[in-house]
Structures are given as C-alpha cells and as structure tokens.
Amino acid sequence: MPGGGAPGNAAAELEAASAPSTGAAGSTGAAAPTPTGSPTPSSTRTALPLSPVRQVAPGEKILVTDDTRIWFTANQRCDESRESDGSWHTSFGCRDVRSDNLEHDKPSVYAQTSGNRDRSVVASFYLGPTPSRIVAFFDGKxxxxxxxxxxxxxxWTGYYVVLPPMPTGDPSAHRRPAGPAIGVYDAEGKLLAENPGTASDGSDERAPQRL
Structure with missing residues (x-):
C-alpha cells in the first residue's frame, strides 16, 4: 500500500469483496482474531433514498473532505490526501478495475478506508450492473x-461516503479495527454485492439482504 497519507490519519484497505451471502466474511490472508461480540444485524426498516449520482469528467478531482480527494477514469480509481504542509500525496494510489485479482465473474464491491480523529472516508468501486443504492452500515446505522x-x-461504478471516525482495534481484547459494511442494491432494494465490516464491539457487521 503506497504511503503518503496525512499525518495522524489511519488508513486501511479492505479488499474482501463478495457477492451477497449469508455466511461469514472470508479471510484476507492472516488469521483474524475471534470477535468478542455477536454479529451486528443491520436493518433499515424504512426506505432509504437512492444514491445521488455525480457525473464527472475523466480525471476530474473530487474534494470529498478538506484533506481527501479522489478521481476516476474509464478504468481506474485514484486518491490522495493533504499533508500538514498543504501538499497532496497518494494514500492508496490508483486501482485498475481490469486487474486479474478482482472478482469479474459476479458482482463485487471493494472498500478503501482512510480517516482521522474527525471523520472516516470510504471511497472505492463496485463491479457489476448499475446499482440504485450503495450504502455503508456501521453499528447498524x-x-x-x-x-x-x-x-x-x-x-463498474465508483462511490464515496463520509462517516464518523472509526474506533481503533484493541489487540488485548482480540478486537479487530472497526469499519463499515458496504452493501450495493438494485432498484427493488435487493442486495447485489457486499463487503462485510466490523462493528465497534468487534462483531461482524453485515449489510441486510433487502432494504
């Protein structure tokens, strides 16, 4: 993962994308500590608005927050963060959606999270048919x-969402770093793809199968 994030920023790349399922999230390689809580169910109960759609020119930079900006081309998602001296440097670099190590045989969504004491930013992409909603779920919200x-x-489609700051992990309590689940939905509210997350209590965060 390229360096260069703003000082004090915690950056984490979540690459365990998957199509909707009812099983537990798959491992990304290293053995994950056992969660201390039970899975956090996420339920919207009321209809959510459609995701706003932002159409931009290829390479046009989007200022997501005052210290995070992203841009997209026909085949890539890129990002950078502002340093304390005002200069901009890459956090994750550019990701090519044609890469062989991505899921191309089924809908899949990816999540790259960066943040600081004030906020968290999730910005990445979804591979699959045009969605109506992309939703981040954290502690059921x-x-x-x-x-x-x-x-x-x-x-494919790009996306971004700004969330409150994420709690840090607690190795002594075998607690993983927290992060939202990302769910992608069609016009009828059916889950197309999911990237599972971790709730603040260390339990699995999952997107609901239907909104």
Missing part, C-alpha cells in the same frame, strides 16, 4: 453513499 460515473466506464 445506514449511510447512503454517492455514486460517481465518468465517460468510458463499462460494467
């Missing part, structure tokens, strides 16, 4: 993400 499109995109 849904936050609708903004969808980003640009000329030349085929079979």
């Amino acid at each position: 849904p936050t609708v993400a903004t969808i980003v499109t640009t000329a030349g995109m085929k079979g």
Whole structure:
C-alpha cells in the first residue's frame, strides 16, 4: 500500500469483496482474531433514498473532505490526501478495475478506508450492473453513499461516503479495527454485492439482504 497519507490519519484497505451471502466474511490472508461480540444485524426498516449520482469528467478531482480527494477514469480509481504542509500525496494510489485479482465473474464491491480523529472516508468501486443504492452500515446505522460515473466506464461504478471516525482495534481484547459494511442494491432494494465490516464491539457487521 503506497504511503503518503496525512499525518495522524489511519488508513486501511479492505479488499474482501463478495457477492451477497449469508455466511461469514472470508479471510484476507492472516488469521483474524475471534470477535468478542455477536454479529451486528443491520436493518433499515424504512426506505432509504437512492444514491445521488455525480457525473464527472475523466480525471476530474473530487474534494470529498478538506484533506481527501479522489478521481476516476474509464478504468481506474485514484486518491490522495493533504499533508500538514498543504501538499497532496497518494494514500492508496490508483486501482485498475481490469486487474486479474478482482472478482469479474459476479458482482463485487471493494472498500478503501482512510480517516482521522474527525471523520472516516470510504471511497472505492463496485463491479457489476448499475446499482440504485450503495450504502455503508456501521453499528447498524445506514449511510447512503454517492455514486460517481465518468465517460468510458463499462460494467463498474465508483462511490464515496463520509462517516464518523472509526474506533481503533484493541489487540488485548482480540478486537479487530472497526469499519463499515458496504452493501450495493438494485432498484427493488435487493442486495447485489457486499463487503462485510466490523462493528465497534468487534462483531461482524453485515449489510441486510433487502432494504
């Protein structure tokens, strides 16, 4: 993972994307500590608004927060963060959606999270048919993400969402770093793809199968 994030920022890349399922989230390689709590059910109970769609020119930079900006091309998602001296440097670099190590045989959503003491930003992409909603769930609370499109995109969509700061992990309590689950939904509220997260109590955070 490229360096260069703003000092004091905690950056984490979540690459365990999956199509909707009822099983536990898959491992990303290293053995994960056993969660201390039970899975956190996420339920919206009321209809959520559709994700706003932001159409931009290829390479046009989007200022998500005062210290985070992203941009998209026909095949890539890129980002950078502002340093304390005002200069901009990459956090995760650019990710090519045509990469062989991504899921191309089923809908899949990816999440890259950066943040500081004031906020967390999740910005990444979804591979699959055009969605109606992309939603972040943390401790059961849904936050609708903004969808980003640009000329030349085929079979994928960018997105970003700003959330409150995430609690840090507690190794002594075998607690993983917290992060939201990301769910992608069609017009009828059916889950198309999910990237599971971790609730503040260390339990699994999952997107509901239906909104």
